[in-house]
Amino acid sequence: MFTINRENLKKSHQTVWFVVDFLMLGLLILNLALIIFDSIYSFAAIQDFFQQSLPAFYNAYHPVHRNFIFYDLIFVSIFLTEFFVRWLYAIRIGLYQRWYFYPFIHWYDLLGCIPTSGMRFLRVLRVISIIYRLHRYGVIDFTKTRLYQFLAFYYEAFMEELSDRIVLKVLSGMQEEVRRGSPLLDRISHDIILPRRDVLVGWISDRVADMANQGYVPNRDALRGYMEDRISDAIRQNPELSRLKLLPIFGNQVRGTLEEAIGDITANIINQVMEDLSSSRNHDFIADLVDVFMPHPRTFDATREPEVSRRQDNEVLINLTLEIIDAIKDQVHHKRWREEL
Template identity: 65%
Template sequence: MLHVNRENLKSSHQLIWFLIDFLMLGLLIINLSFIIWDSIYNFVAVQNLLKDYAPALQSAYHPIHERFIFYDLIFVAIFLSEFVLRWGYSIRAKVYDRWYFYPFIHWYDLVGCIPVGSLRFLRILRVISIIYRLHQYKIIDFTNTRLFRFVNFYYEAFMEELSDRIVLKVLSGVQEEVRRGSPLFERIQQDILYPRREMLSDWISERVAVAANEGYVPNRGALRAYLENRVDQALKQNLELSRLKYLPVVGPTIQDTLENAVGDIVANVIHQILEDLASTSNHAFIEDIVNVFLPEPGQQQEEAENEALINLILEVVDAIKDQVRVKHWRENLP
């Protein structure tokens, strides 16, 4: 149901204009109904049908049909009078920068007033403009109506399907360009990625540091215990090391000492690596990796490196295409 917000209507400083809008809306609905009915009545078969089953209605309406243009011009005169009234108000209130802007901006109000054939049905544009204006000022809210939800749902579905097809077509074209080794690949590498090597290094370095801090530091003890346990199990499964326990007197001691030492060394090395990654000292390491993937323009890259980078770009585009193919509008189907 379409509800009118009476509080906003009363508190509005344009109450008179909104009342005129409601009046024009009612006249437009009556006029469009009259046009539709007269168009139907214009068929001889309909006239004959009314003569047979409703002769009183046919005899009463037929004179109106013959003077249809006259009655339609009465509505047109009312609509044009309201248009001129609003134009005069816009000039007085200086709504637009020039006095002659109003008819160009509100062209749809004028086109519908042309009493010629199918142009009469363009008065529906005026109905839409009035409803939109009332909705904009929160006098009415048509977004809660079933008709709006129905039309909006299929409009969104149509637009999503259309935009998805366009995006997929464009992305497929990009993939073809990359596969053929067109200048696009060189531009991506040299004109886009290479000038931003420092920014990429800083960003990757920062993300690695944050990931190491959030993932490693809180779980340092658990990770150390896990590493020592895994090293201890690996050493016990080592045949050469297990033979040490057979040495008289000192064999078991040497074995335990060696296991503890190896476990401690591995844990400390892993600990130091993650500590370095979690600090700003990882920047040089990350920068070296970025420089390997993005060498200076002019340096000859190996074919395998180019192929790897091409495959990376293609896989990224494929991932984007897979996401584009997801039909979100289907999730809202009842």
């Protein structure tokens, strides 16, 4: 059950109206309970049950049932009085831009006062509006109640199941279109990706530079030592280079110098390549790589590409697209509400 936050109640400077809200909330709940009970009592079998089992209650309530409209009008008079008082207060403080906006905005309060069976249950909306207003001002917090948590959990579960089925239906439809040779892939390639080729090249260039800076530069010395060790091992295992130590006097020195020279050359080449990749100079290199997989629209000529090669590329792209959609569908099948349950 929710509790009343008295501090927020004082800070709101609307204590009187909140007290009125609590009183109206109690009257509305009582009135709705009476309406539900009287609706059940209207069945002849229920009346016979009370007449035989609880005659005292039957004799006391049966006159109320016959004149229920009169007792309901007592509640309606209270509700209407409170409605017009709030309307006058809204006009006084200029709550809305026009004085006649209030009954249109709070239509459920007004229609719920009509004493007919179809309109009476609109008073439930008034209960909800009062609880929401109290929650919005922090006077009560109904999100911590078990009823709210129960309803919220199954509402989220229902919405997740519904949305998952819709998404799976859409994705399955996309897969079927791709299998039938939908022009979607050509549109993605020619109308979306290719016109943004320069942006894609710039993005890949920046990512490569970031990875080179973060991965290579801090580990430069360790990588150099590793390369020197591998080169030294390779020279020792090479039979031709191993014969250098057989040279008189300078054999071991020549071999050691050769190891250092090859290690320095390899390390310097790797270092220069990584420095180029980590700088803005990698843009042309990335652009050349992209040209291999994604020819520029101005230079691309579909008629020059062999039919077999183009068909193979399309099949690869179709299979890749289908696998991506399958991965998305597998993720959609994952039910978070079951884990929480």
